[in-house]
Each structure stands twice: as C-alpha cells, then as structure tokens.
Amino acid sequence: MSPRPFYELAAGVFVLDIPMFPLYVIRGQRNAMIDCAVLAKAGEIETNLSALLGDERLAMVLLTHSHYDHAGACSLLQEKSAFQIIASRRTRDILENDKAVAFIDDLNQKFKALANDRSDSVFTKPRDIRAVGENDRIPLSPARYLEVHETPGHTRCSISFLLRPENILFAGDAAGVVEKSGRVKPLFLSSYSQYEASLGKLLGLEAEVLALAHNTAVRGKDRVREFLAASLAETRRLKEQIIDRLGQSVDFTGIAEKILEEEYSSPALMGPREALMINVTAMVKSVYHEFVKIP
Ligand SMILES: [Zn+2]
Incomplete structure (x- = not known):
C-alpha cells in the first residue's frame, strides 16, 4: 500500500499516490480521473479514491x-461505480474488440503474477465509452474544461488532455516515460514520425504542469519545456542508433534485444519482459519502415 492515499498537485487536482502509476483526479461538479493503471492496482485505486x-x-x-x-x-x-469512459475513437474500437480485450487481460494477468496478486480478477469489455477527437472540450465545472489533443505515435490511439484554464497537461505516454533514474525514454511504438510530431505539438501547448502517467509530474513552464526538449533529443538519438544497427542487419528481434539490454535495463515500470520486447521491437520496425526500407 502507498504511504499516503493522495496529495494535491494543483488546486483541485489530486494524485492518487500509487507507486509507478500515479493517477490524476480532477475534482469539480463532475469528478474525473485520467487513466486507470493495471488491474492489479484496482483495489488500491478504489481505497485511495474513496479516501x-x-x-x-x-x-x-x-x-x-x-x-x-x-x-x-x-x-x-x-x-463498482458506473462512470463514463472518454477515449479516442481508436481506443474505443480497441476496447470493444474481443481479441484486444483478451490480449489486455492476458498482459494484466502476467502483471498480476509478477505482483503476487493471486485474486481471480479479470479485465473485461468496459461499458459506456464516449469517443472524442481533436479540440473537443470536456466540461468539468463552469470555469474548467479539458481540451483534447490527438498525439499519436506512442500508439495510434494516443490522445492528451489539457486542463484549462490552468494549462495542466495529461499526456499519457506521448511525452515519453521517465525511469527511476530521472532519464526520459522514448516509446514510439506505432510511428516514429508521428511520435516526434506529437512531441512538437505538446511543446507548443506551453503547459504549466506536465502530469506524466508513470512515476512523476513536472511543474513549471520552463521545466516542462526542458523535459519535452530532452524527450525529443532522446527520441532522435534512439532513432539514429536503430538506423545504425539496421545498417548491419535487419534482424528486428536481435536488435530489439540489444536495445532492451542497453537502453531499457532499468525500466520505468516493472512489467512482463514480453511487453517490453513487444515495445522495443515495434520501435525498431517503425524506424525500419519510415527511414530504412526502400519502397
Ligand atoms: Zn503506453
């Protein structure tokens, strides 16, 4: 269990203090939470949320x-509490697809095994999903709303939410993932080019706070800008490294294993190695298709 159930990040914006998976709750006429973490954390989320x-x-x-x-x-x-889910169209389509639901459950069961969670909980198809897209506004209180920005590249379905008027940015994994060392690691799983463009778009929002999905939040406009610029630099560095390796061979799995060992040896979150390998292999393939392959 976490030492404290929650803390306040900004006025009316709280963080459920769950190790590796901070969850952001915005209080208002309609209380909203950003993301849901893994199935293994459901009990802890419920406890902290009701606190x-x-x-x-x-x-x-x-x-x-x-x-x-x-x-x-x-x-x-x-x-347990019948909330509405708000997501991109692609996320909605994925969560309404039986095969995708089974895959999400499978990875969650593997995570539960690593976390010694022996409960019989399962991930099933969620209900009541409303799709949103670029520039949509989600009202929370008379003076407050979330603005939707499509930020693909981490996945095709990635979107970010900007809380107005405070300019607090909830970017999921589109801004990169911070390791415990403090270094930011890129995760361009569906498209390198889109990921890079999305990072540029996030920089342009000039957020006051960047609420990351794993481990931490970055406060202050200058620090947010520095963080996103560092994330962009790491992204470009990894692309060059992958291009170099692809010049020697096009063995996607072999390259992914080397990168996993050298670059992702202290990952931001504990998780099944299978999920990490899927991620790194996807990045190698993206660079191959967008920069190396001759059409
Ligand atoms: Zn992700």
Whole structure:
C-alpha cells in the first residue's frame, strides 16, 4: 500500500499516490480521473479514491490510450461505480474488440503474477465509452474544461488532455516515460514520425504542469519545456542508433534485444519482459519502415 492515499498537485487536482502509476483526479461538479493503471492496482485505486472523494462519485475516466497498464483496472472499477469512459475513437474500437480485450487481460494477468496478486480478477469489455477527437472540450465545472489533443505515435490511439484554464497537461505516454533514474525514454511504438510530431505539438501547448502517467509530474513552464526538449533529443538519438544497427542487419528481434539490454535495463515500470520486447521491437520496425526500407 502507498504511504499516503493522495496529495494535491494543483488546486483541485489530486494524485492518487500509487507507486509507478500515479493517477490524476480532477475534482469539480463532475469528478474525473485520467487513466486507470493495471488491474492489479484496482483495489488500491478504489481505497485511495474513496479516501479522496468520500460520498462523491467519479463521473468519468479519461483514457489517454488503450495500453494494458492504462486501461487495466477500468472494467473492474466501472462495475463498482458506473462512470463514463472518454477515449479516442481508436481506443474505443480497441476496447470493444474481443481479441484486444483478451490480449489486455492476458498482459494484466502476467502483471498480476509478477505482483503476487493471486485474486481471480479479470479485465473485461468496459461499458459506456464516449469517443472524442481533436479540440473537443470536456466540461468539468463552469470555469474548467479539458481540451483534447490527438498525439499519436506512442500508439495510434494516443490522445492528451489539457486542463484549462490552468494549462495542466495529461499526456499519457506521448511525452515519453521517465525511469527511476530521472532519464526520459522514448516509446514510439506505432510511428516514429508521428511520435516526434506529437512531441512538437505538446511543446507548443506551453503547459504549466506536465502530469506524466508513470512515476512523476513536472511543474513549471520552463521545466516542462526542458523535459519535452530532452524527450525529443532522446527520441532522435534512439532513432539514429536503430538506423545504425539496421545498417548491419535487419534482424528486428536481435536488435530489439540489444536495445532492451542497453537502453531499457532499468525500466520505468516493472512489467512482463514480453511487453517490453513487444515495445522495443515495434520501435525498431517503425524506424525500419519510415527511414530504412526502400519502397
Ligand atoms: Zn503506453
């Protein structure tokens, strides 16, 4: 269990203090939570959430993308408090697809095994998903709303939410993932080019706070800008490294194993090695298709 159930990040914006998976809750006329972490954390989320909200209910959960470690707890939590899920169209399509639901459950079961969670909890198809897209506004209170920005590249389904008027940015994994060392690691799983463009778009939003999906939040406009610039630099560095290796051979798995060992040896979050290999292999393939392959 976490030492404290939650803390306040900014006025009315709270963080459920769950190791590796901080979850952001915005309180207002309609209480909203960003992402849901893994299924193994469902109990802890529920406890911390009721410590924060008391008798109030959670009206909506906004998903930044469909990954197992962001959507994993949502169906179980939804059974207990019937919130609406707000997500991109692609995320909605994925969560309504039986095969994808089974895959998300499978990774969550593997995570549970690593976390010694022997409960019989399962990820099932979530209900009541509303799709949103670029520039849509989600009202929370008369003076407050979330603005939707499509930020693909980490996945095709990735979106970010900007809380107005405070300019607090919830970017999911589109801004990169911070390791415990503090270094930011790129994760361009669906497209390098789109990921790079999305980072540029996030920089242009000039957020005051960058609320990351794993481990930490970055406060202050200058620090947010520095963080995103460093993320962009790391992204370009990894691309060059992959291009170099692809010049020697096009063995995607072999290259992915080397990169996993050298670059992702202290990953931001504990998780099945299988999930890490899928991720790194996807990055190698993306660079291959976008920069190396001769059409
Ligand atoms: Zn992700």
